[in-house]
Amino acid sequence: MRHPPSLSSLRLFLQVAYNRSFSEASRISNVSQPALSRTIRLLEEQLDTRLFDRNSRNVALTSAGEALLPIVERLTADFDHAFSELAHSFAGERGRVVVGALPSVAAGALPSAISSFRTRYPQVEVILHDHLSGNLYQQMLERQIDLAITTPPETEGFEFEKLMDDPLVLVCPIGSDLDEPGPAQWSVFSEHPFIAMAPRSSVRELTDAAFNIAGLSVRGLYDCTQLATVGALIHAGLGITALPLSTLGMLHSDRIATRELEQPSIIRRIGIATLSGRTLPPAADAFRRHFLQKFRTDRQSGNAGNQSILRNDR
Numbered sequence: 001m002r003h004p005p006s007l008s009s010l011r012l013f014l015q016v017a018y019n020r021s022f023s024e025a026s027r028i029s030n031v032s033q034p035a036l037s038r039t040i041r042l043l044e045e046q047l048d049t050r051l052f053d054r055n056s057r058n059v060a061l062t063s064a065g066e067a068l069l070p071i072v073e074r075l076t077a078d079f080d081h082a083f084s085e086l087a088h089s090f091a092g093e094r095g096r097v098v099v100g101a102l103p104s105v106a107a108g109a110l111p112s113a114i115s116s117f118r119t120r121y122p123q124v125e126v127i128l129h130d131h132l133s134g135n136l137y138q139q140m141l142e143r144q145i146d147l148a149i150t151t152p153p154e155t156e157g158f159e160f161e162k163l164m165d166d167p168l169v170l171v172c173p174i175g176s177d178l179d180e181p182g183p184a185q186w187s188v189f190s191e192h193p194f195i196a197m198a199p200r201s202s203v204r205e206l207t208d209a210a211f212n213i214a215g216l217s218v219r220g221l222y223d224c225t226q227l228a229t230v231g232a233l234i235h236a237g238l239g240i241t242a243l244p245l246s247t248l249g250m251l252h253s254d255r256i257a258t259r260e261l262e263q264p265s266i267i268r269r270i271g272i273a274t275l276s277g278r279t280l281p282p283a284a285d286a287f288r289r290h291f292l293q294k295f296r297t298d299r300q301s302g303n304a305g306n307q308s309i310l311r312n313d314r
Helices: 007-019 022-029 033-047 063-090 103-108 110-120 133-141 202-214 227-235 245-250 282-301 304-312
Strands: 052-054 059-061 095-101 124-130 147-150 158-173 194-197 220-224 241-244 256-260 267-275
Touching (some): 007 022, 022 033, 095 110, 103 124, 110 124, 110 282, 147 282, 158 282, 194 202, 194 227, 202 241, 202 267, 220 227, 227 256, 245 256, 267 282
Parallel strands (some): 194 220
Antiparallel strands (some): 158 241, 158 267
């Protein structure tokens, strides 16, 4: 065999073998009969054997043709199956997506989005990493995650698509002297024990910035990494804090009270971050588009699922 036969010539061989007719095979394959005859002749020359016995009225497979037929059927079926699977992967219907998210996003916005995505794309595996913002960006650089739902990057090299802004609010025990109508002043944090989030967390950076703008000296207590811990400490009467409005769903809302905070108005911005210059894998891009559509639809409809997105993490 001088050269391996092409897949197109093997497909034409199948049509002639199935139809026992060059004219019918040329019609089905949408090629001219002379072109079909030339292709079969070249295929026979490549294989150095005659594949069909033919005269003016009959076409029949030779013994070599009979031996070739199941091999070509298997080859073309495997080829078609492989590219069908590949087409599903290119469409984002197969594969794996690794999503990074802030803990409050992971507990608030993502579960329903992952559930609806898995219903639509049952063959895609979804892996979730919940970390602080700095860890998420490092994991993106190391290609451990495909995308992250987090705060804006502090360095170049990333794309950031804004989803929402969320103001910081005062969080205090129900029934305390701070549990009253109307906005609170930032100075309350210098007058009461302040329960702080961990250093380098996005919330800690915001509260530190607010105290600096307001000219306050506030000593943070506990340095919590989990919002549930903050809620428990507040409920125990150990202090107060300032949190983005969207994180409140992770606290025991029946145990805490919230108030707006006066100037400076401090917000935490949340969006979808990806590496600049990197094309997302198809499954990851499908998840990104699904999450954006669900977020926007829920936000417009104002349904319960959307409220958890808006209130439980930005």
